[in-house]
Each structure stands twice: as C-alpha cells, then as structure tokens.
Amino acid sequence: MSKVLLQTDSLNAFYGDFQALYDVDMSVCEGETIAIIGANGAGKSTLLRSIAGLIKTEPESVRFDGTAIGNWRADKIAKQGIALIPEGRQLFPSLSVEENLKLGSTVGRTGHWQLDTVYQLFPVLKERRTQPSTSLSGGQQQMVAIGRALMSNPEVLLFDEISLGLAPVIINTIYEQLPNIISQGATAIIIEQDVGRAMAAASRVYCLIEGRVKLEGSTHELTREQITEAYFGVAA
Amino acid sequence: MDWLNAIVQGVLLGGLYALFASGLSLIFGVMRLVNIAHGDLIVLAAYLALSTTLILGVHPFTAILVVIPLMALIGYVLQRGVLNHTLGDDILPPLLVTFGLSVFLQNALLEGYTADPQKLNVGSLETASVSVGELSIGLLPLSTFVVAIVVIVFLQWIFYHTALGRQFRAVSDNADIAQLMGLSKGHIFGLALALSLVVCGIAGILLGARTSFDPAVGSGRLIFAFEAVIIGGLGNLWGTLIGGIVLGVAQTIGGKINPGWQLLAGHVVFLLILAIRPRGFFPRVEH
Numbered sequence: 001m002s003k004v005l006l007q008t009d010s011l012n013a014f015y016g017d018f019q020a021l022y023d024v025d026m027s028v029c030e031g032e033t034i035a036i037i038g039a040n041g042a043g044k045s046t047l048l049r050s051i052a053g054l055i056k057t058e059p060e061s062v063r064f065d066g067t068a069i070g071n072w073r074a075d076k077i078a079k080q081g082i083a084l085i086p087e088g089r090q091l092f093p094s095l096s097v098e099e100n101l102k103l104g105s106t107v108g109r110t111g112h113w114q115l116d117t118v119y120q121l122f123p124v125l126k127e128r129r130t131q132p133s134t135s136l137s138g139g140q141q142q143m144v145a146i147g148r149a150l151m152s153n154p155e156v157l158l159f160d161e162i163s164l165g166l167a168p169v170i171i172n173t174i175y176e177q178l179p180n181i182i183s184q185g186a187t188a189i190i191i192e193q194d195v196g197r198a199m200a201a202a203s204r205v206y207c208l209i210e211g212r213v214k215l216e217g218s219t220h221e222l223t224r225e226q227i228t229e230a231y232f233g234v235a236a
Numbered sequence: 237m238d239w240l241n242a243i244v245q246g247v248l249l250g251g252l253y254a255l256f257a258s259g260l261s262l263i264f265g266v267m268r269l270v271n272i273a274h275g276d277l278i279v280l281a282a283y284l285a286l287s288t289t290l291i292l293g294v295h296p297f298t299a300i301l302v303v304i305p306l307m308a309l310i311g312y313v314l315q316r317g318v319l320n321h322t323l324g325d326d327i328l329p330p331l332l333v334t335f336g337l338s339v340f341l342q343n344a345l346l347e348g349y350t351a352d353p354q355k356l357n358v359g360s361l362e363t364a365s366v367s368v369g370e371l372s373i374g375l376l377p378l379s380t381f382v383v384a385i386v387v388i389v390f391l392q393w394i395f396y397h398t399a400l401g402r403q404f405r406a407v408s409d410n411a412d413i414a415q416l417m418g419l420s421k422g423h424i425f426g427l428a429l430a431l432s433l434v435v436c437g438i439a440g441i442l443l444g445a446r447t448s449f450d451p452a453v454g455s456g457r458l459i460f461a462f463e464a465v466i467i468g469g470l471g472n473l474w475g476t477l478i479g480g481i482v483l484g485v486a487q488t489i490g491g492k493i494n495p496g497w498q499l500l501a502g503h504v505v506f507l508l509i510l511a512i513r514p515r516g517f518f519p520r521v522e523h
Contacts, residue, residue: 074415090413094405103406107418
C-alpha cells in the first residue's frame with residue numbers, strides 16, 4: 001500500500017452548536033479513489049468541507065501529507081493542493097465560463113491541467129467559453145466546476161455530490177471522463193448518492209450515518225447487504 | 237444661453253460627483269460595505285495633498301504621486317486591520333465602525349489642520365477657460381470631467397479585463413467558494429479598499445483645487461456620492477457617471493433659478509428619481 005496522503009483523526013465538526021461529525025477516522029492513500037456514501041444529512045458534505053477548510057476543526061484532526069491542517073484557512077489549503085468541487089457547482093455568476101476556469105488557476109500550482117487540457121477533456125466548454133457560466137445546462141456547469149478545480153492542479157480532488165441533479169446521460173459522460181480526470185496523479189474522494197456507481201469508481205468506501213463512520217472497507221470485500229444495513233441502519 | 241451654460245457646468249460638476257461616487261460603488265460591489273467615512277477620506281486626501289504641496293513645495297497635481305500610494309496603503313491597512321473584522325452576515329457593524337471612523341477623521345483633521353478653510357492652489361488653471369461659441373468652459377472643471385471618465389474606464393478595465401477584477405467579481409459572488417480557489421478574502425478586500433481610496437485621492441485633489449474645504453465637508457461629499465450611485469443604479473460605474481451628471485445639472489439649474497436652491501434642487505431630483513425608479517436608471521442586471 002502506498003503512503004497515506006490525507007487522513008482525518010477523530011474529526012469533530014460543528015455548525016454553531018450543532019455537531020455534524022463525531023470522531024470520524026478516514027484515510028486516503030496517494031493515487032487512491034475512495035467514496036463516501038450515506039443518507040442525506042449523514043455528514044458527507046461536512047466531511048469534505050472540513051477537509052477543504054470551509055469548516056474549522058481541531059488542527060490535528062485533519063492531516064495532509066503529514067501536516068496538521070485542521071484549522072487552516074480554505075485558501076491556504078487550496079494552495080497545498082486540495083481542491084473541492086462543491087455541491088451544486090457554485091460557479092461564479094458574474095464570470096464567464098473561461099473566467100471561472102482561469103480563476104481556478106489562481107492557486108498558482110502548475111502541471112498538466114491548463115485551459116487547453118481542460119478544453120480537451122470537455123470540448124463543449126470551449127464553444128461556450130465566453131458565455132456567462134450560469135447560462136449553461138446543469139451538466140455543463142458541472143464540467144466547468146470540475147475544470148475549475150482541475151486548473152489548480154490538485155493532488156487531492158474532493159467531489160461533493162458529483163451527479164446530483166444531473167441527467168443520466170451527463171452523469172455517464174462525467175463518469176467516463178473520471179479516469180482521465182483522476183489519472184493525472186490525483187487522489188480523489190467522491191460523494192455519490194448512487195451506491196453502485198460509487199462502488200464501481202472507488203477502491204474503498206466509507207459509509208457515514210448520523211455523523212459517524214458506520215462501515216468502511218474495500219469495494220471488493222463489502223457486500224451489498226452490509227452496505228444496505230449500514231446505510232439504513234437495519235438489516236435488509 | 238445662460239441655461240445652456242448652467243447645464244454644461246452641471247455636466248462637468250457631475251464628473252466630480254462621479255469621482256466621489258465610483259470609489260463608494262466599487263467597495264459596495266465587491267464586499268457589500270457601505271463606507272460612511274468615504275467623504276471624510278476624500279477630505280483626508282485633500283489635506284494630504286495640501287501637506288505635500290507645503291512640505292515639498294510641489295504643484296497639487298504633482299502631489300498626486302505622494303497621495304495615491306499613501307491612500308492605497310491607508311486603504312489596505314484599514315481594511316485588513318479594522319473593516320475585515322466587521323464584515324459578516326450582519327450589515328450593522330461595518331456601518332457603525334465606518335461612522336465612527338468618520339467622526340474620528342473629522343476630529344483628527346480638525347486637530348491637525350484647524351477649522352480654517354483651505355484650498356489647493358493650482359495656479360492659472362483655476363481661472364483658465366476655453367470658449368465654445370458663446371459658452372465659456374473652465375479648464376479645471378473640464379479636466380475634472382475628463383479625469384472622471386478616464387478613472388471609470390480604468391476601473392472598468394480592471395474589473396472586466398484583469399485577473400484582479402476576476403478575483404473581485406468572484407469574491408463578490410461567493411467569498412467562500414472563492415477561497416477554495418486559493419483567494420484570500422481579506423487580501424482581496426484590502427486591495428478593493430486600496431483601489432477605492434486611490435480614487436478618493438484623485439477626487440480629493442480635484443475637490444481641493446475646485447473649492448475650499450475644511451474638516452467638516454466630508455459628509456456632504458458622501459451624500460452626493462450616495463445620490464450619484466443610487467441615481468445611476470447600483471453596481472454600474474457608467475450609471476454612476478450619469479447619476480453624477482444628473483445631480484450636477486440639477487444643482488446648477490436649481491442654483492440658476494435661485495442661488496439658495498442649488499443643493500436643495502439636487503436632493504429633490506434625487507428623491508423624485510428614487511420615487512419613480514427606486515433601483516436607479518441602470519442597475520446591473522443579474523445574469
């Protein structure tokens with residue numbers, strides 16, 4: 001097994017007084033893709049937002065490449081090479097497609113991904129590059145969101161709800177491209193409602209329920225029944 | 237001909253108001269900060285120019301080389317040191333803090349420069365004019381108007397054609413997500429106020445060259461700036477120029493009818509426009 005790149009250690013996260021995560025231990029190795037599954041409100045997005053620095057946590061509860069980053073600001077974490085593709089795309093409405101992509105490169109990390117390579121990945125974006133980003137369809141917006149994150153040439157990609165609200169044909173396109181997206185040396189954590197897709201794309205899964213890790217394991221070893229049980233909290 | 241003259245003078249005066257207003261509009265656009273101390277910062281710039289001319293013995297327009305970097309520095313430090321801590325979901329803290337800053341600036345200027353009216357002496361430019369037909373157009377108001385247009389073109393260019401402008405717009409759209417792109421919100425806001433105060437610096441020098449000023453005139457400039465922004469429509473710099481012109485023309489025409497009505501006419505026209513078009517003439521269309 002290659003070395004652990006990113007890990008959480010007894011991660012607790014709060015929204016004001018409300019605790020959303022309880023002692024979450026999770027790790028992802030260099031080059032690995034893992035999936036986080038769980039029902040709505042289980043804390044999946046909170047986990048990614050905590051890693052990305054949008055939610056402050058105890059310094060030691062998130063470690064990236066050995067460094068404690070739990071209390072770092074989001075922009076500093078982005079510069080270290082962790083990119084979050086947020087739920088609901090969250091493009092900048094005042095910026096065109098190309099400006100959104102360029103903004104991703106503000107982080108200042110160079111590598112494979114630049115405007116050309118992102119346009120090769122999603123050719124439709126090149127045709128639409130001068131349009132306001134929010135005039136695109138949901139799927140195209142998701143492509144912009146992915147491209148914008150890639151422009152920072154991250155080491156770790158965090159996909160929050162990669163396919164939520166998208167047409168199945170678009171989801172297929174994005175999943176077909178997923179190996180190309182991740183193959184550039186990146187490590188990925190994906191949140192996916194569709195357990196089947198999550199199992200196919202990832203090598204390991206974590207199942208969260210009510211802010212706690214209920215089940216963890218390799219996608220080859222876990223059975224459908226185990227996941228269903230963890231997911232719904234009852235034996236199927 | 238007198239009326240035409242009043243209109244032309246009003247248009248040119250509008251350029252100065254647009255300068256007052258564009259810095260205010262800029263920071264509201266980037267960080268939803270309403271800077272009550274904006275007028276006093278313009279007056280501060282006029283005093284900084286005055287001191288520069290006295291100490292270095294240079295022309296007020298040369299003093300701009302000192303005033304602009306100084307104002308930019310003040311803006312950045314003020315934003316990062318003070319105003320960033322007031323920004324949040326509640327709109328009240330920044331209003332209260334900038335109001336306090338306004339009081340502080342007025343009293344500090346009073347302490348440092350006394351209440352005596354001061355003026356920046358720009359020499360023969362003050363009285364020079366060009367004749368167009370029967371109209372006589374002052375060179376100073378004309379150059380102020382030209383400067384206003386140059387400043388607005390420059391701000392537009394920064395906003396829509398540079399990486400910095402992209403960052404301003406992104407942070408304005410969604411500061412959290414912009415942070416995910418490695419942008420430090422505090423730094424970007426600091427740069428925005430720095431840029432706003434650069435415009436204040438230019439406006440302050442042109443104000444001081446045009447009329448006499450004392451530590452208390454800032455709040456009046458703030459009102460003109462607000463009115464120009466609102467008439468033109470929030471978030472639109474060219475609209476702000478139109479707003480400034482509308483205000484300037486209303487004032488000069490009011491003053492023409494009765495010298496006592498100059499300021500009143502400006503406010504009345506502002507209120508009328510607010511009643512008819514509450515969002516101003518050219519509010520930025522959200523796409």
